[in-house]
Amino acid sequence: MAATDLVFAGSIPELYEQHMVPLIFEPYAQDLASRIAALAPAALLEIAAGTGVVxxxxxxALPASSRIVATDLNPAMLQEAQRRGTRRPVEWQVADAMQLPFADASFDAVACQFGAMFFPDKAHAFAEARRVLRPGGVLVFNVWDAIADNEFAATVTDALVPLYPQDPPRFMARLPHGYHNAEAIARDLVQGGFREAPQIVTVTARSPAASARIVALAYCQGTPLRGEIEARGSPGLAEATQAAAEALASRFGSGAIDGRIQAKVVTVRR
Structure with missing residues (x-):
């Protein structure tokens, strides 16, 4: 994992919320929330909550009687989530998924949207989720599928190769789209203490955007890909963003565009 991989700071949280959330995260947030609501948890823990889309x-989706605790490792992301607010009270807390500051058997459900890929030790993080679940509680999380199945991410990644041929930025392929093998996920869950076989389903959606420029800005400046680009010096961030925008326009056209996105949703009971 590179030093820039977990940096969601500076202008990234705001750009992430403004552009990435409606671009790719919103449909999966709705999907995840509906799955959690069907479980009717009295107490829910969300880990890696980011800017709070889920x-x-x-x-x-949950009744006012349900307790919601939303956590993230990055204070800047949680601050953006709190600034955006929720329709009813939520407990916000900075917390590391690798060492959750909660007692054993505290929650009926644990949710995580597109955070598992960032866990440095996935089996350990799953063990922590299992520890805070009550008997019969459920862990529900999603991960991005292979980058080839996510057209905008693949196009942006490929567009940066000619700019940095000796060391192209590979953040999107390496991390967000680097943990999608169902067998590996199931193995890590077993190592984390889960005994039941997980349910793993593939969910495909569309990613709409007003322009190729918006997509390029979202990926190049609203994610840790920005740190990888900036670390390479010249060409700079503006040139990289422009190259991505041109590649996206060439593939998807001018004006409003949309691309295919795909993820895996994992449900496993304690």
């Missing part, structure tokens, strides 16, 4: 959906 949290907001959960606050709508």
């Amino acid at each position: 949290t907001r959906r959960l606050a709508q």
